[in-house]
Amino acid sequence: MSNNNSYLSNYFHRNGRALGSIGYFVLLMVIFLIGAPEAWIRPNLHQSVFVMMPTLIFLTIPLVFLVASGEIDLSFASTYAVAAYVFALLVKNGVDPAICFVLGVFTGAAIGALVGTLIVVFRLSSLVASLGVLFLLRGVILLLTNSRSITIMEVENHWIYPLLVGNFYGFPMQIFWAAIFVIFCYYFFNKHVFGIHIQHVGDNSVSAEQMGINVNAVKIKAFMFVGIGSAIGGIFTTMITYTFFPTQGFGYLLLALAAVFVGGTPYWGGLGTIIGAVFGVGIIAYMEIGIIAIGWSGEWRQFFNGLIILLALLGHRLHGERVR
Amino acid sequence: MEYIIELDKVTKRFGGITALNKASLKVTKGEVVGLIGDNGAGKSTLIKTLVGVYSPDEGNILIRGKKVNAWNALKARESGIETVFQDRALTPQQSIVKNIFMGKELRYPFGFIKEKEQIFEANRLIREIGFTSKLINAESPVGNLSGGERQGVAIARAIYNKAELIVLDEPTNNLSLNETQKVFDFVLNVKKSNRSVLFIGHNIYHVYDISDRFVILDRGEVVHQINKNDISTPEELMKIMRDTIRTH
Numbered sequence: 162m163s164n165n166n167s168y169l170s171n172y173f174h175r176n177g178r179a180l181g182s183i184g185y186f187v188l189l190m191v192i193f194l195i196g197a198p199e200a201w202i203r204p205n206l207h208q209s210v211f212v213m214m215p216t217l218i219f220l221t222i223p224l225v226f227l228v229a230s231g232e233i234d235l236s237f238a239s240t241y242a243v244a245a246y247v248f249a250l251l252v253k254n255g256v257d258p259a260i261c262f263v264l265g266v267f268t269g270a271a272i273g274a275l276v277g278t279l280i281v282v283f284r285l286s287s288l289v290a291s292l293g294v295l296f297l298l299r300g301v302i303l304l305l306t307n308s309r310s311i312t313i314m315e316v317e318n319h320w321i322y323p324l325l326v327g328n329f330y331g332f333p334m335q336i337f338w339a340a341i342f343v344i345f346c347y348y349f350f351n352k353h354v355f356g357i358h359i360q361h362v363g364d365n366s367v368s369a370e371q372m373g374i375n376v377n378a379v380k381i382k383a384f385m386f387v388g389i390g391s392a393i394g395g396i397f398t399t400m401i402t403y404t405f406f407p408t409q410g411f412g413y414l415l416l417a418l419a420a421v422f423v424g425g426t427p428y429w430g431g432l433g434t435i436i437g438a439v440f441g442v443g444i445i446a447y448m449e450i451g452i453i454a455i456g457w458s459g460e461w462r463q464f465f466n467g468l469i470i471l472l473a474l475l476g477h478r479l480h481g482e483r484v485r
Numbered sequence: 486m487e488y489i490i491e492l493d494k495v496t497k498r499f500g501g502i503t504a505l506n507k508a509s510l511k512v513t514k515g516e517v518v519g520l521i522g523d524n525g526a527g528k529s530t531l532i533k534t535l536v537g538v539y540s541p542d543e544g545n546i547l548i549r550g551k552k553v554n555a556w557n558a559l560k561a562r563e564s565g566i567e568t569v570f571q572d573r574a575l576t577p578q579q580s581i582v583k584n585i586f587m588g589k590e591l592r593y594p595f596g597f598i599k600e601k602e603q604i605f606e607a608n609r610l611i612r613e614i615g616f617t618s619k620l621i622n623a624e625s626p627v628g629n630l631s632g633g634e635r636q637g638v639a640i641a642r643a644i645y646n647k648a649e650l651i652v653l654d655e656p657t658n659n660l661s662l663n664e665t666q667k668v669f670d671f672v673l674n675v676k677k678s679n680r681s682v683l684f685i686g687h688n689i690y691h692v693y694d695i696s697d698r699f700v701i702l703d704r705g706e707v708v709h710q711i712n713k714n715d716i717s718t719p720e721e722l723m724k725i726m727r728d729t730i731r732t733h
Contacts, residue, residue, distance in 0.1 A: 171580075171624040354596040361587055364576035371538055371574040372588035373559035431578040484577045484628025 177480045178425030179437035185423070185473055186440040189447060197455030206454045210446045211332070212401070215339035216394045217442045220417040221424070222346045223383075223390035225438045226356070228421055230383045231363035231430030232287040236276055237391040237417070239298035241410035244269040244392030246302055249311040249405035258319045266392045272298070273388020277381035295414075302407050311405040326400045335397050342393075347435045359383055364431030419466065420445045423473040429483050444469060487549060488513055489650045489681055490535065490566065495544035497534050497705075504530040506705040507544065512650055515679040517672060519696030521689060521726060527705040528685050529571070532654050535683070536568045537561035562589060567648035571655045573639045577628035582607035584627050585642045610641040615667060633664035640671055651675055652683045657691050669695055689726070693719035703730045 173180075194201050220237060227234055248265035252258050276294050280287045316322050327334045350356035361369040362379045370376050391410070399405045424441025426433040448469060452462045488511045497505040504527050512518055522528050533539045535546075537558040546556050548564045561568075568574070575584050585607050591599040607623035614637045621630070627638060636656065643651045653672070657665045672682050672695050686692040692699070693713075699722060701709040709729040716722055 167620045167622055167625065170620075171622070171626075174626055175580075175624070348597070352598050352600060354590055354592060354598060357583060357590060357598060358588075360579055361576045361583070364578045365574075367572070368570075368574040368576050369587070371536075371558060371568070371570055373537075373557070373562045374588050375559070431576065484626065 179434040182425040182437040182440040186443050193451050200454040209450050211336055213446045215335035216398050218339040219390045219394035221420040221438050221442050223387040224421045225426050225433040226359055227383045227387050228426050229363045229433030230359045230380055234291045234387050236291040236294035237387050238410045238414035239295050240269050240272045240388050241391040241395035242302050243298055245395035245399040245405050248396045249313050252313045258316050258321050265396045269388040269392025270385045273385035277384025281377045281380050306407045308407050314403050316400055350435050416445050419470050425477050491547040493545040495541045497530055498542050504705050508707050512681050516697045517676055517682045519692035519699045520685045521692055522702035526702040565649035567643035567646050568652040569639045569656055573635050575627050580624045581638055582623040584638050614641050632659050650681045654685045689723055690719050701726050703733050708733050
């Protein structure tokens, strides 16, 4: 009996936050279903959510790693645009889009490494420093492009287009890539040395250092991972719309952060949940689209986004305070 | 005679303060060395330099007679030195098993973790060190444990890694009599298996009871070394310590 108890309490300790965010997602679905059943059974509503979700997943899941390591990054919303810019510019100049994709992702990783190194080596506040980088990179993009967008219709005829963002029996391909990304990240976070070291570092970096973990290297890698995720998200979006916009990504800044915390990853580091974050993304995406679908005006969207963040935080509070 | 580790005239400074001044220390196989000194004598700095948390500004560190460069905590652990730090070096939100294997996880190729094997080993270890509560198993978070139990997890880590030298920094602080006795039993077990212990303590009676040799530290310098055979009571050790410090 008592063995059962310890099993249950350990299970809850490990999965409580993910279960909480699944609970909020189900609750939200039920509310929408009762509020607007006719809008809810129309498939085009869910289709628009499916288009939005993959991009948010590529942004949100790597942020779970970074927040669990005890840091935060706001610059990802600009990295998203820089990587897409590199991609679009190279495509426009006749480079093979597959190579452009790789170089775009590489750009994201490089920016992440630079931001991470800056923060770790000079011991800067990641919140403030990455806010600086957010504006700086956006400024660079606006200056380089003269605020003009780039259209890249040519990607459509390349094999990479149907493979990455094409249509598969009515489902957008990016859904499958996002799903693969989530599965990969789940194992990477929970069963791989990288994820485990991130949790130790975010929990108590002094202890991690004393046990021989290279704390700085772990943090820089986490920043790089955020850069890679943002680059993938940015390039996917650019391919879907055939257009690079100099302002793209800004709209995702607060949504992706909200999805991390609504998903049950606490801000203080050491803990994180990939599954929770997926449902966090689901909640945010359905809020964005569902409010309109049930016939309310767009003005309500931000109000409900705010409400759900607060309610989710209060709910996750039940999982207790930080133990020391 | 083979020394597991040798600090050779090691100096460590923090800003303008010299925390260690040409300190030398050797540890032989199978001996228990007690490191004693007043608050601020540099005991913690000496230990942290010895186990690679700090890198020395001057002087050499030798492992089994060979000089090592770019000494760090990972190298120390790979050389067979495990440390039970004063603050236990735990991550309280993580499970016992993750803490026991922190930094030295059992791995498959490509860095994936042998989770089942780790859990099996951790459950065996926590029974070995005497966790009896059925509410605690390898997957319980460390944050729910008492001070003595946390110390047990830190010790379990050192046991698992079969270190040749185990450094115990103030291991009896905040422990009950019973828990202190467990630490002593552990030290004696290590010694019996012909491995070594470096024991740091405030409580001179604790240090006296289990050490074979004493090293007295004062203001960052090793001022005196004495074998237990040459003295007969802890009071005598205390007197020697006081006299050396006064004349230093």
